[in-house]
Amino acid sequence: MMQRRSVLQALVATAVASQMSPLALASEPRRLPWRNWSGSQQCLPMARKAPASMAELQELLTTTTGTIRAVGAGHSFTPLVPTDGTLVSLSRMGGVSNVDSNTLQANIGGGTRLGDIGQPLHDAGQALVNMPDIDEQTLAGSLATATHGTGAGFGCMSTQVTGLELVTAAGDILWCDAQTNPEIFQAAKVSLGSLGMITQVRMQNQAPYRLRREMIWMPLEEMLEVVDGMANKHRNFEFFYVPFSGWGFTDSHDITDEPIAAAEAPVDPNEGTMELKMIRDWLDWTPAVRELVLSTYARTIPDEVKIGHSWSNYANERNVRFNEMEYHLPRENGLKALREVVDALERDHHEVFFPLEIRYVKGDDIWLSPFYQQESMSIAVHRYFEEDYKPYFATIEPILRKYGGRPHWGKLNSLGQKEFRELYPRWDDFAEVRRELDPQGRFLNEYLSGLFG
Template identity: 60%
Template sequence: MHQSRRRFIATIAAGSTALAAAPVSSIARTLVQAAEPIKRKGIHWRNWSGSQVCLPSERLAPKTIAELQQRVADSKGTIRAVGAGHSFTPLVPTDDTIISLGRISGVLDHSKETAEATIYAGTRIADLGQPLEDIGQALINQPDIDEQTLGGCLATATHGTGAGLGCMSSYVTGLELVTAGGDTLWCDMQQNSEVFSAAKVSLGSLGLMTKVRMQNQPSYRLRRESWVAPLQEVLEQAESLADSNRNFEFYYIPFSSMCMADSHQLTDEEIFSTEREDTNEAVMTLKTVRDWLGWSPKLRQFALKSAIEDIEKEVVVESSWRNYASERNVRFNEMEYHLPREAGLAAFAELRRAIEENNLNVFFPIEVRFVKGDDIWLSPFYQQDSVSIAVHRYFEEDYQPLFQALEPIMRKYGGRPHWGKLNTLGKMDFAKLYPRWQDYLEVRRSLDPMGKFLNPYLKKLTG
C-alpha cells in the first residue's frame, strides 16, 4: 500500500502539466466549428489535443530553405507554419497551405567564446539537448514538454520556470525570416532591429522563421528535488523558494489540501536518481478518484490527502536538458495566464476557492510557475515579472464550464494569456495589454501587406 500511494502521488505532481483545458465564447465557438467533420477530400491536420482541425489544400515539408523560399514566393493563398501541434489556440488552421520545417533541422554553427548557437527553427527541443551538449552548450532554460519545435516555442513565448529566468524568446540574439515575397531577412539588434523586436514573439505572422541564434550557456547539471507538502506550507514559502532556487514550481492537487513542489539547483554531483514514477499513470489515477468520489469533496480530500502525505522526496541529478523534460502521454487542453508576480498567489488562492467551493469538475493539478520579465513587444512577460498559472482539462471532457468560471479571475488580476493556450481575448483586449501592440501591427503590415501569413484567427486579432 505504501508503495502504491507513493506511485500515486509522485506521478500526480510531475504529470500535472499533462492534461486538460479549453476556452470560451467566440474562441469556444471556433473550436466547436473546427471539430466538426470536414467533407472535402484530403489529409486533415489536427493539433495534439484534437481541439483544432483543418483540411489544407496543400501540406508541404521542404528539405531546404531555398525550396521553402520558392514555395512561399509561388503561393497565392494563406501559409501557416506547423510544428508539434502543442498550441491549443487556432494559430494553424487554414484551408490553404501548411508548411512543416521539420526536415530543416539541427545545429548550424556555434561560438565557443559567446556560448551562442545558430539552430534551424524546425528543430524539436527534444532533439537539441545532446547536440548542444556535444559542443559544450545547453539552453539556459526550457519548458517541461520538449516535443515542440524551436520556432513554435518562440512564436508563442513558451517558457519554463525560474524567477530569474525569462521565456525562451528572451535568449534569442538573432533570427532569419522568409518573408512574403520569398526573400530571407536576418534580424538582430544591429540589423532590422524593429523587426527583431516584433519577430521574437510573433505568432508566425511576420514570415516563416528558419534560423535562430540562441544565447546559451556552458553545459550544466541540475539537481532536481520533488516533494509533497501541505499547500499552506508551500504557499508561505513560495516567494522565498522561487528566489532561492534556480527553478521552482508547484502543482496543487485540487480537493486535497496538498501539493507537489519541484526545484532545480546547479550541481557538480555525479548523475544519479531515486526511484522515478510514471507521471501519466498518476494523472489517470487522479481521474479515477474524481470519478468515484467527486460527489463528496470532503471524502475526496480525505482519500487524496491520505494517499499523498507520506510520499517520499524524489531526487534526480542529470544533464539540464534531461532533467527539465517530462513525458506527457495523456492528452489535454490548457488555459494559462501570466499574472504580475505581486498578484500571482492571490489570484491562485481565488482560483482554488472558486474550484472547491463550487465543486468544479477538475482533477488535474494546477501548475504555478515563476518567470522573469523581458522587453519583447508581444511577450506576455513584457516589463512584468510573472507568476504563471495553468489549468488543464482532459481532452475528452468539455473544458468550457471550467474555463468560463476561472478565466475572469485571471483577467481580474491583470493576467495576460499564453499565446498558445486557450483564451477568449480579442484584438481590443490585446491592444490594452500590450503597450507595443500598434508597433507590432505596423511591422507586420510592412512585411506582409497582403496578409499571406494570416489565417482567420490572426486576421481577427490584427484587424
C-alpha cells in the same frame, strides 16, 4: 435477372463517369487533415508541405496562393495554425550549426524539436539556458508563442535569442538582430507566426551543466507560505496543487556537480494523472471523502531527487492529453489570484482532477511577450482532452484577468483584438511591422485576421 443487373450496373457507372471527368479526378489534390495534440484545433488544408532547403521554401512562398501557416508540433491549443490554405512544416530544416565556443552561441534550425537540441549542443560544449517542461515543440513554434520554462531569474525562451533568419511572403531572406533590422527583430522574437517563416535562430547558450531536481510534498497552506522564498532561492522553481486534496508539491532545480542519478522511487506523472481521474470518477459525489483519500495518499509519497543533464531534467513526458489555459500575472498578485482560483475550482467544479501548475518568469522588453515589463507568476489550469473545458475555464479566466493577467499565446483564452491592445503597449508597433512585411496578409488565418486584420 443477371442481364438486367449488368445493365443496371452499366447505367450507374455511366452516370458517375459523366459527372466526374478523368481530368478533374487527376487534378484534384489529396487533402490530409490536421489536428493539434489535444484535438481541440482541426483543419483540412489544401496542401501540406515540408521543404528541405531554403530554395524549396522560397519557391513555395512565391508560387503558392492563399493563406500560408507554419506548423510545428501542434502543442498550442489556440487556433494559430488552422487554415484551408497551405500548412508548411520546417521539420526538414532543423539541426544545430555554426557553434561558437567563445561566445557560447549556436544556430538552431527553426523546425528543430526542443527535445532534439540537448544532446547535439552538449556534444558541442553548450546547453540551453532554460527550457519548458515539455520538449516536443519546435523551436520556432516555441518562440512564436513566448513559450517559457520556470525560474524567477529567467525570461521566456525568446529572451535567449540573439538573432534570427526570417523568410517573408515574397521569398526575401532577412537576418535580424539588435543591429540589423532591429524593429523586425523585436517583433519576430514573439510573432505568432504572422511575419514569415523563421528558419534559423541564433541562441545564447551556456556551458553544459547538471541539475539537481527535488520534489517535496506538503499541505497547501504550508506550501503557500514558502513558495515565494523558494522561488528566490532556487535556480528553477515551480509548484503544483492537487484539487480536492489540500496538498501539493514543489519542484526545484539547482546546478550541481553531483554524479548523474535517477530518482529512487519516481512518481510517473502520467500514471498519477490517471489515478486522480479514477478517484474523481469514484468519489466525485463526496468531496470530503475524496479529500480524505487524496490527502492520506499524499502523506505517503516520498520526496524525489533526480540528478541529470539539464535538458533531461527540465522536460516531462506528457502522454495524458489535455486542454490548457494559462495566464501570466504580475508576481505580486499571483498568490492572491491563486487562492481565489482554488476556492472557485473546489466550489463549482468537482469534475476537475488535473493539478494546478504555477511557475515564475522574469520580465522582458519583447513587444508581444506576455512578460513585457512584468515579473510574472504563471497559473495554468488543465482539463482532460475528452471532457468539455469551456465551463471550467470560463469560471477561472475572469479571476486571472481581474488580477492583471495576460494569457499565454499558445493556451486557450477568450480575448480578442480590443483586449490585447489594452494589454500590450507596443501592439500597434507590432501590427505596423507586420503589415510592412506581409501587406497581403498571406500569413493570417481567420484567428490572426481578427487580431491584426
